[in-house]
Amino acid sequence: RKEVEQDPGPFNVPEGATVAFNCTYSNSASQSFFWYRQDCRKEPKLLMSVYSSGNEDGRFTAQLNRASQYISLLIRDSKLSDSATYLCVVNKRYNNDMRFGAGTRLTVKP
Amino acid sequence: ETGVTQSPTHLIKTRGQQVTLRCSSQSGHNTVSWYQQALGQGPQFIFQYYREEENGRGNFPPRFSGLQFPNYSSELNVNALELDDSVLYLCASSRSTGPGELFFGEGSRLTVL
Numbered sequence: 001r002k003e004v005e006q007d008p009g010p011f012n013v014p015e016g017a018t019v020a021f022n023c024t025y026s027n028s029a030s031q032s033f034f035w036y037r038q039d040c041r042k043e044p045k046l047l048m049s050v051y052s053s054g055n056e057d058g059r060f061t062a063q064l065n066r067a068s069q070y071i072s073l074l075i076r077d078s079k080l081s082d083s084a085t086y087l088c089v090v091n092k093r094y095n096n097d098m099r100f101g102a103g104t105r106l107t108v109k110p
Numbered sequence: 111e112t113g114v115t116q117s118p119t120h121l122i123k124t125r126g127q128q129v130t131l132r133c134s135s136q137s138g139h140n141t142v143s144w145y146q147q148a149l150g151q152g153p154q155f156i157f158q159y160y161r162e163e164e165n166g167r168g169n170f171p172p173r174f175s176g177l178q179f180p181n182y183s184s185e186l187n188v189n190a191l192e193l194d195d196s197v198l199y200l201c202a203s204s205r206s207t208g209p210g211e212l213f214f215g216e217g218s219r220l221t222v223l
Contacts, residue, residue: 004152032209043200043214044153087152091209097166098143098212100152 001026006088006101014109017078021104023071023088033064034089035073044087078108113137114203116215123191124223131186131218133201141207142184144176145200153200159184160207196222
């Protein structure tokens with residue numbers, strides 16, 4: 001089993017749609033969780049951290065379920081500029097040994 | 111722009127050769143991590159350097175080695191290159207060794223023939 005597994009993509013949605021990505025992780029000792037965004041042929045960049053109580057940043061909402069070892073990302077009112085690959089990231093130990101999922105590709109169409 | 115720079119951006123080597131990739135960390139960052147990213151996959155953790163010492167390593171063989179210098183810049187060395195080493199190598203710097211935001215460079219794309 002992979003350490004971090006994500007929904008297989010691609011997701012193709014119209015502008016304005018709401019889309020949700022799921023991610024599961026295998027290491028119950030993981031402490032920190034993140035969503036990164038990677039544009040085509042670019043480096044990954046932090047989208048948001050994921051906190052136990054859930055957190056929201058504008059149109060983006062992240063949720064964590066420790067019992068189920070599950071993380072989600074919800075994007076509301078999708079924009080063309082949201083088209084990218086979204087990477088679920090979990091730390092393996094209490095350091096920056098971050099384990100990335102394979103990513104879920106999102107394409108938002110006019 | 112993250113302030114993390116990598117060189118070279120592209121290079122071609124032949125099987126069995128050795129390669130050195132370089133990374134300059136963002137100002138104020140003392141920790142550098144190296145990742146390997148194959149097409150269609152997420153980055154895979156190679157190792158992390160802090161205070162010029164390796165501070166954690168992923169599932170990579172010893173022919174992958176690194177260095178960190180007093181100015182926090184870093185090198186990734188790969189010996190005995192194999193065809194499967196033909197991927198993107200990403201360097202990420204961070205403010206500390208603890209979990210937190212990673213700032214990635216644009217990567218070095220290696221092709222092994």
